[in-house]
Amino acid sequence: MADSNSPRDGTLTAPHVLEFNYTRTVGPVTGRFLTGLRDSRIEGVKTAKGRVIVPPTEYDPDTAEAVTDEYVEVGPGGTVTTWAWVSRPRNLQPLDRPFAWALIRLDGADTAMLHAVDAGDPSAMKTGMRVAPRWRDERIGMITDIECFVPAQ
Amino acid sequence: MSEEASEEASKEASNTITEIIAPCRLDYTIAAGEAQRPFLRGLAGGKIMGQRCPRCSKVYMPPRGSCPTCAIPTQEEIEISDHGTITTFCIVNLQFYGQAVEVPYACCSILLDGSDLPFFHLVQEVAADQVRMGLRVKAVWAPEEERKPSVESVRYFKPSGEEDAPYDSYKEFVS
Numbered sequence: 396m397a398d399s400n401s402p403r404d405g406t407l408t409a410p411h412v413l414e415f416n417y418t419r420t421v422g423p424v425t426g427r428f429l430t431g432l433r434d435s436r437i438e439g440v441k442t443a444k445g446r447v448i449v450p451p452t453e454y455d456p457d458t459a460e461a462v463t464d465e466y467v468e469v470g471p472g473g474t475v476t477t478w479a480w481v482s483r484p485r486n487l488q489p490l491d492r493p494f495a496w497a498l499i500r501l502d503g504a505d506t507a508m509l510h511a512v513d514a515g516d517p518s519a520m521k522t523g524m525r526v527a528p529r530w531r532d533e534r535i536g537m538i539t540d541i542e543c544f545v546p547a548q
Numbered sequence: 549m550s551e552e553a554s555e556e557a558s559k560e561a562s563n564t565i566t567e568i569i570a571p572c573r574l575d576y577t578i579a580a581g582e583a584q585r586p587f588l589r590g591l592a593g594g595k596i597m598g599q600r601c602p603r604c605s606k607v608y609m610p611p612r613g614s615c616p617t618c619a620i621p622t623q624e625e626i627e628i629s630d631h632g633t634i635t636t637f638c639i640v641n642l643q644f645y646g647q648a649v650e651v652p653y654a655c656c657s658i659l660l661d662g663s664d665l666p667f668f669h670l671v672q673e674v675a676a677d678q679v680r681m682g683l684r685v686k687a688v689w690a691p692e693e694e695r696k697p698s699v700e701s702v703r704y705f706k707p708s709g710e711e712d713a714p715y716d717s718y719k720e721f722v723s
Binding site: 406407408409410411412413414415416417418419420421426427429430433486487536537 | 563564565566567568569570571572573574575576577578579580584585588589697698
């Protein structure tokens with residue numbers, strides 16, 4: 396505890412951090428997706444009905460049946476289907492400057508994937524806009540291997 | 549599958565991502581509030597402060613600002629002795645990640661003289677198999693320059709050398 400400089404004189408405050416870093420197994424389907432990301436490749440999986448799910452799931456969200464073992468590379472470009480502007484990013488969010496959370500339907504996919512868009516200003520964001528991934532140089536097989544998406548032609 | 553092919557397959561498999569470390573972190577700033585503030589300031593000054601209920605006269609340490617029995621505010625601040633009695637205890641035998649103390653060690657419920665609420669603290673300078681109900685203990689304070697508004701100002705408790713407290717003197721507080 397420390398005496399803070401709070402305007403309310405005499406307040407005692409202290410930082411309190413709760414941190415749990417879980418090691419979790421990802422399963423065969425997400426594992427394949429993450430392995431693809433490490434190699435700068437985005438893959439979706441086909442359902443029995445022929446829809447392409449990105450990121451891939453083990454089961455078809457419409458029918459709850461197991462997906463096929465057919466994987467297809469999608470993107471890298473995509474279309475923003477909806478978005479929300481984050482004017483004050485918090486610690487550990489993808490970017491340290493204002494950005495948009497967006498659902499992005501990658502070319503060849505039938506579902507949209509959540510990621511950050513580094514657009515600079517909310518006036519640069521529009522539903523239907525085209526975006527492309529900005530890959531990290533060092534990739535480890537995490538969704539953060541895509542640093543963010545950026546507006547594209 | 550030929551041996552070569554199976555080796556190749558296992559190489560391929562080991563190259564596949566099978567697990568991730570999923571981070572989860574919450575950064576809070578906590579404020580002590582009215583009741584805890586004098587208690588924490590007291591610790592910085594080498595004193596243990598509690599609050600007395602104006603109706604039932606029970607003394608609470610650490611103070612919460614109200615009496616849970618009478619449901620009324622407690623405002624009277626009183627200084628409490630740093631000597632007390634072990635009411636119950638637990639011997640920790642397992643080492644776990646982030647543990648600061650060597651096993652085995654004793655976590656004890658301690659009833660300070662003049663308080664009506666036992667609290668949990670570390671007891672050291674006694675073999676784990678010598679820790680017992682009724683054992684009299686006293687606070688070992690951090691050096692003055694290291695004291696702060698935190699329970700860490702009391703490093704731990706150790707046997708005070710006094711005769712064990714009779715069971716009747718603390719039986720109300722054994723739950």
